[in-house]
Amino acid sequence: MWVNGQAATQLSLLDRGLAYGDGLFETILLQQGKPVWLDAHLGRLQNGCDRLGLHIDRMLLQGEITAFLEQNQHLILPKSQAVLKIMLTRQSGGRGYRAATRLCNRILTLHPAPSDSAHNATHGIKAFLCQFRLAQQPKLAGIKHLNRLEQVLASQEWPDDSYQEGVVLDRADYVIEGTRTNLFAVINQQLLTPGLDQCGVNGIMRQQLLQHFGKQAKVQAFDYHAMLEADEIFVCNSIVGVWPVVSLRLVATHQEFAIGPYARQAQQYFQSVLDHVD
């Protein structure tokens, strides 16, 4: 683990990332040691910095990432996949909530890739429809900031690990995303994913898939009744790829879905990216 280019395991108790969640993060897949979609992740980070009033020296950060991965090759390379997490936190200082600086601490940590991704991609997952509703906050929507209590609360809901993801709605019962994934559904033969201008995280995998599918996919709101009529549903993020949802647990029942051609196409696209990462 590194902080600002130096090996470290801890951060100051006065850091604003800890005090207020005043910061951002990214989790980036390392495929054979190489970061996948690094530019897209750094682009979202930059956008988050602009939104929160943080300054990031992108060249410096990229240099640190390169050095960090090089120095930890012996940990990364024995596995085909690993995860690099970047955290940016606003440095301490300021008068309470009012920030006195745009400067960030740059935190790099290394994590094992989830072991169940491939199995879930092949066989699909059981998902849980959360009762928790996301608040609408356009000023924070889309970016991957450190205020994640909504996701923490939503992911307490399912009873055991037979569920691999929770689906969360907004307060008007519109579908937004999974707790750690974005969601696509095929409704009336149309591939849809919700807009994220009021809540949710605009995932890199979602962005890549929207680009990949082009005019075949549409960003469009749909509520949970419409989702239940879907021909197929899948969730995705840049670490686990694409997981078809084959069963959705509702309050007292559950609904089953087939794994469909869009999910398989999305998975093939992801695999082709992984095969050609440089």
Add this chain to the structure above:
Amino acid sequence: MWVNGQAATQLSLLDRGLAYGDGLFETILLQQGKPVWLDAHLGRLQNGCDRLGLHIDRMLLQGEITAFLEQNQHLILPKSQAVLKIMLTRQSGGRGYRAATRLCNRILTLHPAPSDSAHNATHGIKAFLCQFRLAQQPKLAGIKHLNRLEQVLASQEWPDDSYQEGVVLDRADYVIEGTRTNLFAVINQQLLTPGLDQCGVNGIMRQQLLQHFGKQAKVQAFDYHAMLEADEIFVCNSIVGVWPVVSLRLVATHQEFAIGPYARQAQQYFQSVLDHVD
């Protein structure tokens, strides 16, 4: 600074308080070294723990607070006032957002009391009506959790330190609170403070004042048009006490208010508490 009863300056990079803002805090006024309204603060902390699914050993925490204040007497007692901050963060572990433990780290830090409280209490403050709107999230409303980006963003809005506080509304233009205070307004001869079941922090000072004023005060929603018609407005928290608002900056203009009898009565009540803290 202490973590779990031991002197420390840092916290693990893997702590969930840092990663997700998965935790709570309290700031408690120390008057002549003695914590003011400690039981009420610990009560709110306990309520927050219940809401977030955290476990806190209150006896252990109280013992640590006593020992921490005793050991730091030489820093605290030369000043008549200081501030004790308690942070509870969920310990690391779990699979992403989904928590694996209810156990907390207990962080105690000491801070100087703000130097401008008495001046602002006497003369009143200039407040700024923020454009930022609070999201409605009943599952997090009222408690003092570590997801405070809304307050960070709102408090970036005013241009300089001639403003001492920002007033924040919800998305329907109802008044909720100050960025770091609760708000009371006297409208049609009635002392009102907004309900906080959808957003906002239920401050200890607010709770104490509602108790003090009894039937004279009402918890009732009012929008910002109604606030502009107020006979008096004041903001409060348990550190700074009661600050009358004598000027409210709107987009292109500002509105002035007189310091009224309710604010003065609230200040007298606060002073009597400080005079008799044991």
